Amino acid sequence: MKCRKCGRPAVVNMRQHKLALCEEHYPEWFIAQTQRAIEKYHMFGPEERVLVAVSGGKDSLALWDVLLELGYRADGLYIDLGIGDYSAASRAKVERFASRRPEARFIVVDIAAEYGETLPQVARRVRRGRGKPCSVCGLIKRHVMNRITRDEGYDVLATGHNLDDEVAVLFGNVLHWQTGYIARQAPVLPAAGAGLARKVKPFCRLYERETAAYALLTGIDYIYDECPHAVGATSIRYKGLLNQMEERSPGTKLQFYLGFLRVRKEGFFRPAAETVELHPCPNCGQLTSAPGLCAFCRLWQRHD
Ligand code: Q46
Ligand code: ZN
Numbered sequence: 134m135k136c137r138k139c140g141r142p143a144v145v146n147m148r149q150h151k152l153a154l155c156e157e158h159y160p161e162w163f164i165a166q167t168q169r170a171i172e173k174y175h176m177f178g179p180e181e182r183v184l185v186a187v188s189g190g191k192d193s194l195a196l197w198d199v200l201l202e203l204g205y206r207a208d209g210l211y212i213d214l215g216i217g218d219y220s221a222a223s224r225a226k227v228e229r230f231a232s233r234r235p236e237a238r239f240i241v242v243d244i245a246a247e248y249g250e251t252l253p254q255v256a257r258r259v260r261r262g263r264g265k266p267c268s269v270c271g272l273i274k275r276h277v278m279n280r281i282t283r284d285e286g287y288d289v290l291a292t293g294h295n296l297d298d299e300v301a302v303l304f305g306n307v308l309h310w311q312t313g314y315i316a317r318q319a320p321v322l323p324a325a326g327a328g329l330a331r332k333v334k335p336f337c338r339l340y341e342r343e344t345a346a347y348a349l350l351t352g353i354d355y356i357y358d359e360c361p362h363a364v365g366a367t368s369i370r371y372k373g374l375l376n377q378m379e380e381r382s383p384g385t386k387l388q389f390y391l392g393f394l395r396v397r398k399e400g401f402f403r404p405a406a407e408t409v410e411l412h413p414c415p416n417c418g419q420l421t422s423a424p425g426l427c428a429f430c431r432l433w434q435r436h437d
């Protein structure tokens with residue numbers, strides 16, 4: 134297989150695009166694809182300040198890298214959840230990456246240091262040992278990302294969700310006909326009110342294989358392991374099924390996603406009418422539908 138651009142041996146063959154590229158031309162193609170998505174979906178402009186949520190995995194570090202390569206004003210945010218060895222190892226990867234990019238600012242929010250408990254500790258206390266800590270984790274991450282974006286004056290929050298992530302979420306939502314969620318799934322989520330950040334996913338059209346290839350070819354050192362709590366997640370099962378379909382007919386995932394965006398644009402899915410009234414939380418100021426404190430602030434109120 135030869136590189137379509139220069140004829141040298143290709144290192145990445147993308148059957149879904151009928152395109153093979155060498156180690157020099159693949160990263161160029163990947164960066165150009167990201168820029169196309171940023172422009173196509175009006176994610177942000179060159180003057181805007183972008184905060185990239187980085188986990189230490191390939192997608193988020195590749196995203197931070199690509200945005201810096203493209204000349205964007207992109208800083209990184211790492212949230213240390215205190216999930217044992219996993220958090221320690223992923224934080225080390227992000228710190229290493231950040232030290233090689235001194236032009237960018239790197240912000241760490243250590244949950245235990247700021248709020249007094251790690252994620253596993255707070256999840257055990259509020260959920261009394263029931264199930265996975267993922268819902269509490271999602272609540273914490275959303276809150277912290279919104280807070281730092283607002284307090285540090287960023288225009289937009291970028292996450293490394295790739296096509297496989299987006300398609301797995303879409304597939305799950307379609308399977309359960311969660312039309313409200315389906316309507317809200319998009320490459321750009323506008324700020325839903327004061328104190329809430331605009332959220333963008335510049336890799337939403339790029340396959341996970343493609344982000345991994347970019348990270349490998351550009352020497353990004355990332356954590357291979359998933360969070361230990363990700364084991365058995367339904368999204369991983371959906372990814373497996375979708376990969377089987379992709380294997381048989383290359384391009385299935387991309388077609389599913391792009392077709393969805395097309396019908397979404399035509400107004401096929403309507404967001405559920407907002408019936409709940411939002412007001413600022415008296416403690417943190419973020420908008421909430423709860424009568425008093427928001428769910429995040431309630432987490433840290435001890436009852437023992
Ligand atoms: S939600 Fe759950 Fe993830 Fe949090 S506890 Fe780990 S698996 S990190 S995306
Ligand atoms: Zn080439």
Ligand code: ZN
Nearest residue numbers: 414417427430
């Ligand atoms: Zn609050």
